[in-house]
Amino acid sequence: AQSVAQPEDQVNVAEGNPLTVKCTYSVSGNPYLFWYVQYPNRGLQFLLKYITGDNLVKGSYGFEAEFNKSQTSFHLKKPSALVSDSALYFCAVRTNTGTASKLTFGTGTRLQVTL
């Protein structure tokens, strides 16, 4: 079985401040980890993924995520938040033996960036 947990329903941050959106995972086997973003009334958009290699992965819109195997975490980060980053963020996981269609998503974290 595979699962992800996003412990925060909402994260509030002021524009210009760094942001972190947390994600922990549970899989048997090597994990493939993903972050997606959903803007209001839109589908999800891919942000970044960790497959193997460097623990720090960089993605779209200045976002990055750090894979930590010992803590089974994959937190999303950005050095300086923008109001336009306000959206719903989903962490997702699958094993390296699963199919690309079978991602397991977290419950989502709403990021609110204010001036």
Add this chain to the structure above:
Amino acid sequence: NAGVTQTPKFQVLKTGQSMTLQCAQDMNHEYMSWYRQDPGMGLRLIHYSVGAGITDQGEVPNGYNVSRSTTEDFPLRLLSAAPSQTSVYFCASSSRRQGGTGELFFGEGSRLTVL
């Protein structure tokens, strides 16, 4: 480039009615899947397909039917709608040529209300 197209965007049904949510992609992707999104529950996989003629059940398949007669299309059928199927439905696709690493492309969603 249209990507993943879902129709209809909105639909209201009465309990017991049947309907089909359409999904088409023009990227020649092998993998396609249907998810439902409910508040506080993230996205849950309903059915998925790894190629034309091949479908399989996801996490919440009961009450839904799918078929994949072509690479482009992956319709989702509600056999006898129930209020518990009120949700936002997302179709997604991805390419095996990318190594099947799970970068999903999502449609804009179909919001279904069952009265």
